[in-house]
Structure formats: C-alpha cells, structure tokens
Amino acid sequence: MLLLQAKITEQYGVLKDTVRRPAETGDMETLASMALQLASLEQGLAALQTYGADLVQEMASANTE
Numbered sequence: 001m002l003l004l005q006a007k008i009t010e011q012y013g014v015l016k017d018t019v020r021r022p023a024e025t026g027d028m029e030t031l032a033s034m035a036l037q038l039a040s041l042e043q044g045l046a047a048l049q050t051y052g053a054d055l056v057q058e059m060a061s062a063n064t065e
Contacts, residue, residue, distance in 0.1 A: 001052065004045040011038045 015034045018027065048055075 001045060001048050004041055004048065008038065008041045008045065011041060 011034060015031065015038060018031060018034065
C-alpha cells in the first residue's frame with residue numbers, strides 16, 4: 001500500500017507540473033492520460049484498503065496448509 005501511495009503522490013506531482021508549464025500541443029491528451037493513471041492507482045489503493053486484511057488472512061491460512 002505504501003508503494004501505491006508513493007505512486008499516487010508522484011503521479012499527482014507530475015500532473016501538477018504539467019498544468020503549471022506553458023501549454024503545448026497534445027497537453028490535453030497527456031493530462032487526460034495522466035488523470036486516468038491517477039484514478040487507476042487510487043482505485044487500486046482503495047481496493048487494498050478494503051480487502052487487504054482479508055487477503056493477508058487468506059495468504060496466512062494458505063501457508064499453514
């Protein structure tokens with residue numbers, strides 16, 4: 001989860017840097033792509049926060065069998 005949080009922070013920072021610089025051709029496509037990547041990372045983090053404990057229990061029980 002820490003890795004996903006770091007990637008989210010990194011992606012958000014790159015997105016902010018892109019918005020701050022002077023506009024160039026193709027920026028809207030780049031921003032849209034970056035926003036989709038950010039949303040995907042956030043969704044993955046939310047899923048791990050929701051199901052992470054259950055997954056850890058499943059792995060632990062699988063290792064004891």
